[in-house]
Amino acid sequence: MELTFIDGALAERLAYCLFGILIFCFLIQLYFSLFVHLKLACVKVAPIPETGKRPLSVVICARNEAKNLTKYLPIVLEQDYPDFEVVVVNDRSWDGTKGVLEAFAKQYKHLKIVTVNDGSKFIAGKKFAVTMGIKAAAHEWLVFTDADCMPASSKWLLGMQQPDQDDIEIVLGYSPYIKKRGILNALIRFETFFTALNYLSFAIKGMPYMGVGRNMAYKKSLFFSNKGFAAHMHIPSGDDDLFVNAHAHNGNTAICIQKEAHVWSEPNTSFSAYLRQKKRHFGAGKLYKPQHKFILSAQIIIQFLFYVILVALMCFKATLYPALGVLGLSIIIRCFVYPRILKRLNYGDLRWWFPILDMLLFIFLVFNGIVSIFVKKVQWK
Structure with missing residues (x-):
């Protein structure tokens, strides 16, 4: 009208x-x-390297993730990579996570368990757990994922390994959510697509500004030379995107989007849980560079x-x-x-x-x- x-x-x-x-x-x-x-x-997407050239450490933080570890950890432990370890941080779990990890440790010698006890005098939260995992890692190149994540193939680590260029200190991977029924799942996956579209495109353009902890990698020396998460330890989220935002630039960042190197993740199944997750991310975004x-x-x-x-x-x-x-x-x-x-x-x-x-x-x-x-x-x- x-x-x-x-x-x-x-x-x-x-x-x-x-x-x-x-x-x-x-x-x-x-x-x-x-x-x-x-x-x-x-x-242009180059094929994944056929061999692993340098040793690396996978770091996973788990809080009450017994079910997901049972389902997905073997896929991580059985990667087609010649020299790697998997460091799992049991962050104050009470659901049987400890028993699951101890059982896997008997079968897989390259699994290393780090335990954060409840009531510790240290700061609780994922950033502290990630820091403990990084300290325990034996290798310079660190690959990160979560307990509820599943690598798309056995060649995931071949794609996320340190590139031949020594000046590359960060590799940004991609982590889609698993398809389920319903409009909420479609919205979650589309929002994940748009987020990845942005950070991957801007990284290609020469302005990397974030990554996702479900699939990313960086050098251990980069973490400690910049005092880890000290600048934003007071923010509950940001162990991935704030760290990348602070330290990634055109000369030290690469992306990995080969489908074999994707890491699938379990999506939220309720709107309230999804909203809580996005509120954490929104809080971290306030500390991005201007x-x-x-x-x-x-x-x-x-x-x-x-x-x-x-x-x-x-x-x-x-x-x-x-x-x-x-x-x-x-x-x-x-x-x-x-x-x-x-x-x-x-x-x-x-x-x-x-x-x-x-x-x-x-x-x-x-x-x-x-x-x-x-x-x-x-x-x-």
């Missing part, structure tokens, strides 16, 4: 002003789609303005069809870019639902941002 309570000339000027802002938002969208994200679709916060905030704000102004323009007859044309062009361009990347990142089934999931994700991100302002307390399990 056209706005009739505004003077005709004024309404027309307002409509064209809003349409100009819509075009600006569209051009910014176009920049991210064609000059950032498309890089991930076009980058330029990274600006870029990530700009993406959300531009998307917000695009949809809000688009709805507003539906009220003006003069700009109704041009606005719909911009929306159509935006969908066509995005449907050209993103389904290709969805397929590359093991989410090919979502490409048919891309426009719908894109709008649902935007609504969720706005909702999560508002909730995170009022709900401050978060913790790791």
Whole structure:
């Protein structure tokens, strides 16, 4: 319905002003789609090396993960890699994790168990557990994953091993969520895709800003030379993304997106659990470098303005069809870019639902941002 309570000339000027802002938002969208994200679709992926050249340590933190360790730890322990150890930190568990690990240790000599006892005088939380695992690791190159994660193949460590270039100190891997039924699972997987799309594309562009602890690697010396997590130990999350944000740069960071080196992870099955997880991540994002916060905030704000102004323009007859044309062009361009990347990142089934999931994700991100302002307390399990 056209706005009739505004003077005709004024309404027309307002409509064209809003349409100009819509075009600006569209051009910014176009920049991210064609000059950032498309890089991930076009980058050449080299085959995984056939042999492991240097020893490495896998670090896993587990808190009440007896069931997941029983299911997934053997896949990690049986990797096709010549020289590696697996360090599992039992972080104050009471569900039988200790017994599961001790049973595996009898079968696998390269499994090392580190125990964090409840009531310790030290700081509790995942960052302390990760630090204990890193200290116990025997090798310089550290590969990280979680207890509820499953490497896509026996060649995972071959892909995540230290590259031949000694100046590479960080490797950012990719970790998709396992497909299950329901719209929540589709939203979780699409949000994971968008997060990976961003951090992998910007890493290719030369501006790495985060990684995910389910699948990443870095040098032990990099950790200790920068005093570990000391700068953000007070934040419950950020053992992965804040560390990368602080220390990754164009000269020391590489990515690994070969499908054999993906690490599948168990998704949340309730909206409340998923919301708690995203609140932890939102809290960590506040400590990103200013330029990274600006870029990530700009993406959300531009998307917000695009949809809000688009709805507003539906009220003006003069700009109704041009606005719909911009929306159509935006969908066509995005449907050209993103389904290709969805397929590359093991989410090919979502490409048919891309426009719908894109709008649902935007609504969720706005909702999560508002909730995170009022709900401050978060913790790791």
